[in-house]
Structure formats: C-alpha cells, structure tokens
Amino acid sequence: MARVRYGARTEAEIAATRARSAGLPDIWSTGVVAVWETDPDVVAAVLPPPLKPTARPLVRANISKVDLPGYPLGAGSVAVAAAHGDQEGWYPLVMPMTHERALTGGREVFGEPKKLGEVLVEREGLVVRASLARHGIAFVEVRGAVSGELPVPEPVEKTDFYFKFLPSVDGAGTGFDADPVLVHCVRNEKVRRLERITGDVVLRESMYDPVADLPVRRLVEITIGEKTTDQKGRVVERVSAQALLPYLHQRYDDPQQILDAPPEGSLEGRA
Template identity: 30%
Template structure:
C-alpha cells in the first residue's frame, strides 16, 4: 500500500524529444473517437534514459504521440511506447493504459551530439541524431511548440481489458488523462535527423515527416502525476483501434 502512494518519480531523466508535422489525413485515420485531431497535425517522439526511479530498476523508454483534443482540451495521444523493463511495462499498461511493448532502446551523448534508436523483432524502426546547437530545424519550430505544447500537455490513453471469451471487452474502455511535473535542470534546442523505417508490428513510419520542426534535449526530475477518467468510450467504435499493444502474425490458419 505504501508503494501505491509513493510518487512515481524519475531522477535525472535524460530525454531527447523530436517534433514534426505530418499529414492531416493520417491523424484523422489513426485517432479513435471520442478524440479529435488537434488544430495542427503534429507528432512528437522521444527516447529517454531513466538512470534512477522510485519504483523499479533503471530503464530506457521511447514513445510516439500525436496532437489531439477532447472537448476542446489539447493533449497528446500515445500510439506506441517501447520499453526495456518488464515491471515498468506492466505498470504503465495496467494503470494508465500506455501501449507498451518490450524493445531494444539506445540513447548516447558525446559532447553536443546525441543519438538514439528503437528496434523490435530485428527491425530498427526509429533512429534520431541530434546536434545541441541551441536552435531547431525549422525557423518557426520553437514558436509552434510554444503555441501548441506550452509548458506541457496531458497525455490521452484509452484503458481497456479484452474479454476473456474474445468477444469485445470485459468493461467499457475508458479515456484517461494524465500529466507530468518536471523540474528541468538542462534544456537545449537541437537540430535533428530522423529516420523512420517500415515495421509490420511498430508502424511509426506511417507518421510521415512532412515538416521537421526540430528537437529538445532535457535532463529533469520528473513526477508522473495521477491520472483521471475523462469519459467512457463506446466499445464498438473503439474496437478497431484496440490492437496497439500486440504484434500480429500471418500464418496458414489466418491472423494469430
């Protein structure tokens, strides 16, 4: 019981976050109702190293989000969150509904250059290289971030439990809103190169880069704040969007 009341804290978390603009049609296609596209088709992805936490061993994590809104409230909808620790994976999936999967994640820094990558099933589907130059790729990159992300947005997840008989859900899926509090000690803008590669199980490459805005590197003590239920989600409408947590294989008997 003591563990459940201890703040979920990441100490000296090192994070490289990159931002780009994609096609509005892609955002419309992948967002489940009741979420709607935000005012601009923005994508953010990060690679992070957590050298110490309050809840498990050190681990690394990555994620990709799209700008969305619910009842006029802007937020970031999480499409994928690769991770390399099983306990952190279970906590994120079970409590907040993050679509986490085990993966190989790298993040390294040498002087003013940083590189990171994410791979699963022998496919490296995300790679980023960054130069901590103090400026972003796009001249208006920082202005766009200030306008739409401000000091941070809540994360939207849909928390659900598949029915044991394979027919829908045990309970109605729930739209969860959840935020973080960051005490930032290092913050630098970065010019970045992003490589997205096709993967059948982790289709980050579907979020094509139309306009690369740039990156932000931070070192911070970050607290994961408690989430809240924003709405019950129509299970029939959500069903086609409920497969983000698993890999799917074609075989002679069909999809497994």
C-alpha cells in the first residue's frame, strides 16, 4: 500500500524530525522595540495571579520581520513588565503573527497569546515605521528616524510568562478541561546591530486589541536592531482556574468585547 501521509509515523521518522529541529541555525530578525511607562494601576489590572507588577509600570512593543529561509515571517508582541516571585520578566498580552505555523506552535506548546495579524517593518534611509494590525486597525504604530548607533549589548537571558490552558468543552467561559499552568519561557538573545530611533508611539482604539488602555506616559526608548534568539519553556506551577478565568478573554477575539467601551478619555493624545 502506498504511504498514507496522515498515518502514524515510525519512531525513526519522529526521531529524524526532532533532530532536524534541534539543529536549526541561528535565525536573525530585524525588529523595532519601543518601551514606555504607563499607569501602574493599568499594569496591575491586566496581570492574572500569581503575576505581580514590577517597580516600574513598563510596556514593550516588539515588531519584527524574521528571516526564515523561504518562509519570511512577521512577528510582534505587546507585553507588560511582570514578576513571579523573585523572577522578573514580561507578560505578553497579544502576539500577532503573519503565518499560522508560527501561531499554532507557540499557542499549543508554550501557551503564547498568538493571533494572526499584520506586521510591518519599513525602513527608507533613516526613516523607520513599524506597526501591528488586526481587523484592519493598526493598533500599535512606531514611527521615527534613526538618530545614532548604539553599543552592541552582551548576550542576555530574558523571561516571558505564559498561561497554558484548554477551555472547557462544556462551553466558553465555563472553565478549563484541566488545571492551567504558568510557564516560564526563557530566551537567550544575541544582538549584532543596534540603533537608536527618535520618534513616537501611536496607540489606536481596537475592541479586540485594546492596547490603547496602556497609554504612553513617558517614552523610555525606541530602537531598531538585528538579533537572534532561542527559547526553552518550563512549567513552574499549576494556577487557580477560578482566578485565571476572568482573564480568559485576553487570549481570544470574544464577541462580547463589543460591549466593552473604552475608558472615558482613553483616546486622548493617542491617534
């Protein structure tokens, strides 16, 4: 019988797939990173327990184009600074990806809040524009001009926090099929070029990606650079399903979000 590709793979085929995945070369990306201070109470409001705010109410937008051979990828995230016990890191609220392959792997393996979207990184001479968009709305846009080279930093380890879970088959919003877990995803980052950008961050209202609720109170930095990262995740603890359930809508485009009006005055100075 001819091979049926949906059929079971042999142990040798599975082992070969694992070996190829482990031997991938460094994959470099060109990305714009903007960091700003927002309102402390806003950061506290978006963090599911047991995550806590850090001393500074920081938000980070990362907008990159990734040089995957034959498979160029746009990847982005908007995250807030967070801590789990003594470990500080970032809690991403949304991670737009331009391809389903990147989306499903991150969601199913690590619990990353990835969604299909549009990711743009453009540079003409010194002028740079980068944006994250979904549903026809560029809800984050970073624009400016390169104003100088920065020293290449030493390799660094960074931690992101994710919640991995499966919503209950009984119905949306009723619970989970098993206890959710908190994942520490550790990334080793190497940078080969880094430049400073003088510019601004524009946040636009979107009911499905309401990052406009994280206003720019003080711009910390904007950079553009070339970097490569690897990542490893581990489950650090099981978390309360009841405590996580009110934050379930962060992961999905919930039709009920049409009832969520933006805070009064939330668009002032953001368009």
